[in-house]
Amino acid sequence: MIIIDFHSRVPLYEQIKEQIMLLVQQGLYQPNDQLPSIRVLSKQLRLNVNTVKRALGELEEMGVTYSLPGRGVFVSENALGNKKIKQDAAAKLKTAMQSAKAKGLSKQEVETLTAAVFAGKPNS
Amino acid sequence: MIIIDFHSRVPLYEQIKEQIMLLVQQGLYQPNDQLPSIRVLSKQLRLNVNTVKRALGELEEMGVTYSLPGRGVFVSENALGNKKIKQDAAAKLKTAMQSAKAKGLSKQEVETLTAAVFAGKPNS
Amino acid sequence: MIIIDFHSRVPLYEQIKEQIMLLVQQGLYQPNDQLPSIRVLSKQLRLNVNTVKRALGELEEMGVTYSLPGRGVFVSENALGNKKIKQDAAAKLKTAMQSAKAKGLSKQEVETLTAAVFAGKPNS
């Protein structure tokens, strides 16, 4: 389910975080569902255990998952009701938008892009 | 004219690049205008010369500026007509936007953000 | 009577220990009273037998209970007269309190918390 791009400059653990959040947001993992174990994930993704561990650790810090030592990692109750996550995403988006503006993209072009992205699956 | 945010996680040399491109984009620097010298810039911005050098070097590589050894650095004719630059920025923006959508940002929230970013100086 | 919080980071066997000590402390179990058998407890709490076994084993080691092989587990005479246990708890509490103070909690906030914790059943 999770696909890692080893050539991307985005850190591997960030890619894992993103994709797991996506799976949760899509409802493929429900609250209190157990995620695959760290060891299983690391084998599937061909990554070191510590890299996966870091991803899950940060997801836990963000309130998306919780871990019970000796038992496993689980999806939190209000996994994505979290404000922090949205703020984070908004901040990153703003940075990208400012950069785009500096490089000559017009407001209209951005709006067209926005429409395109939000077309596929209506989200609001 | 150029403002560096020392608290930002964006590399200093990237900030310089962004800001110079923005100034060009806004027409404050016209094609064939001379930019301040590296030494002047590094003093103004209180940055290491190497950092400024790297920024200008990459701008030249991108075709935004050209340098005449012994004379200085100048703005290229087609400084921002370069399609590749815009495409790159657009691609990154799209990724950030998709991620933001996945994390629950609504289309409206993105539009509000767009308006905010493009508020300063109308651009389109 | 015993409630296990599966979401808590406190080990399950520690939770069992705590709760049994609390019941004894509150006088609901008198010295020489028999505790429910390990099997009964593990079914009630939906826990692995080994987890319950460990909890009772440690209680016995602490002198809170004693077991008569083939008969069951019983509350000791001087179950909580044991000074070492209290001292241990007091030391940990002190550490946590100092840390809380260092992080800006006021004396009043701690007192409010104390009142809340000791609210359920008056104890002194």
Add this chain to the structure above:
Amino acid sequence: MIIIDFHSRVPLYEQIKEQIMLLVQQGLYQPNDQLPSIRVLSKQLRLNVNTVKRALGELEEMGVTYSLPGRGVFVSENALGNKKIKQDAAAKLKTAMQSAKAKGLSKQEVETLTAAVFAGKPNS
């Protein structure tokens, strides 16, 4: 300045976090002060670089510090105005207090302890 107890069961990175927060809270490190580099700290404390890195990473996550790659780690503006830190400490204190109650400490004993802890340097 920082003292690590290698025999404690508290994780080393937690000890580092605690002590740095303490130094900040005491005003020995002011906002925007630069902390010793990770490598220097790890040599001083005779710890692995990664352990120190983790401590500083979590402090950053908590908003106590911020790091500028290539430059160093610095104390945040409102390092300890942070609500999250207090909530964390309060939660830990509550757990310790419940445990103490279960082990027979009376409300009065806790209050005496509170008074003792908050005696040294008045904090509220």
Add this chain to the structure above:
DNA sequence: GTGGTCTAGACCACA
């Protein structure tokens, strides 16, 4: 089996 902690050491980007 599970996750948590720690070490040792490599490589990268940034200033």
Add this chain to the structure above:
DNA sequence: GTGGTCTAGACCACT
């Protein structure tokens, strides 16, 4: 020089 990422592998506590 700085911090950031990643790997490999050890040991521990808990279920």
